Amino acid sequence: MSHNKNTNLLDEFINDFAESNLTKAELQSFSELQENSPALKRIARSGMHARRNIMQLPKTKCRPGFDQRMAAKFALELESEVKTLNSSARLVTESSQ
16 A cells, blocks of 8 residues: 555656646655666656657647537446446345345
8 A cells, every 4th residue: 555655656746747847845855866766767757758749749629519429428338337336236235135
């Protein structure tokens, strides 16, 4: 559990670093971490390069109504998952009686 927390925190630092969203103190701490870990430095730099490349991609627009169609598809998928979970729960409850 602690490993996941540390990994998530490090991921947040890397993302914030790539997006230039670190405070001065955070940037100093993160820079010290990078000095002690060449692998972290490589990952952080690649995050910055990836963000820069993504920002250089041309902007595109989707067709009108895209968000409504996607919301409807998500709702149908969620409804299907809920039905499956409910039927599984019902089967488990019935078999345990």
